[in-house]
Amino acid sequence: MAIVVQTLSEQIYALIRDRIISGDLPADTAIRQDALAAELGVSKIPLREAFARLEQDGLLFYITNRGFFVRSLSFDEVEEVYALRLKIEPEAVGLASKKATDADKKVAHNALLALDEAAGSDRSKVGKMNRNFHMALVRPIQRQVTIQVVERLNLISERYVGKHLEPAGRDSRAHEEHTAMYEAWAAGQAKVVEGMMYDHINSTLEDLRKQFELEKNPAA
Amino acid sequence: MAIVVQTLSEQIYALIRDRIISGDLPADTAIRQDALAAELGVSKIPLREAFARLEQDGLLFYITNRGFFVRSLSFDEVEEVYALRLKIEPEAVGLASKKATDADKKVAHNALLALDEAAGSDRSKVGKMNRNFHMALVRPIQRQVTIQVVERLNLISERYVGKHLEPAGRDSRAHEEHTAMYEAWAAGQAKVVEGMMYDHINSTLEDLRKQFELEKNPAA
DNA sequence: ATTCACATATCTGTATACAATATAATCAGT
């Protein structure tokens, strides 16, 4: 078990990030610094550092002297973020499949197992486990900027998937797609996994489009 | 003249960012917080917020209990960042050209003039003016995440261009490319400007590749 | 040369104070 030393600032960052993604914090409302600091039992310094990071991540926005606000969701952002993901992530995963070591493959496999496990038990963790799996496929690319960009896009995506897409038939399809992708990826079949990842992301986008359409024009 | 209220944290962020980009701060050396705070006459609170933002921007990296370090330059990062820009920026500029209002066009035109002006007088500002121009072409797309990603990639690019590419013949070619791009963009010729932007970014990448090659194998 | 102990520098975080700004509440005048 690797011991990772984390500062309070980093822990708070991850915690608030999860709250934003899970929809725990309401959008377009200022996050009260003193209140949150008191709740977490920390001072303002690490809290504001976390806020600054989250603003850079596109999860918060900031108005001078008024504070940090959770960014609201919009269908336009879905289109935007998925367009970016489709441009970047499939190729990144393909390249990563060529560089992945046995250790990398083990990490990805474990992430896949954890995702399946979460899908069967703790649904609240599915989003995070899904992101972990996707990132495990990307990380071996060893391009820091690409990894950071893809992670950011996945984080934003997660807000929409968690809010709008209920499991239903999605789970079994996603499970099959993930498994197939992992197999191709672990085998170093770059072009194959690239195509699969494109379809995978695209099908989630299609689901989101349908869902937004439904919510706009609810069936009688 | 629009009055923009900026916090110290934001000003410091921009200031340190410029120092990193200009190569003023040495890479792989911890930035001494107390020293920098004293020099700027501020406390560490806004300073650390700025650092946190810059880390998220990929300009600094962080080691727990040791502090923030300027990320070192590498040719791999050039390839990575330009690969991402080529995937994203041309299409973004093309889309933006379809949405640009007259006000947007005025902003872009002014940015172009400022860039030419800087090229003739204050060379140290060329990088920033170049980025301003590029961003002016992108902003009308009105996609926040895309804008942020493109800006980040441009910031990183700027470090390399400023360090490795001396003007020489570049200036006049860049000037012509910029002018032609602006014309096509302002005319709403999305596909044309998209192609031009691709070539423009690509030619800078080629210049960087040549330069790196030269620095590795200096001519006798 | 390695190791250990110790001193020092630096980082991380707390608590507190305070000025500037934003928000809410109050009140006066129509």
Next chain:
DNA sequence: ACTGATTATATTGTATACAGATATGTGAAT
């Protein structure tokens, strides 16, 4: 009752002082 001005309150943004933890440097002893 409404509007606008005034005051009060809450919140943000920053500074300062301080403490604990970690990292770095130095010198002695082996």
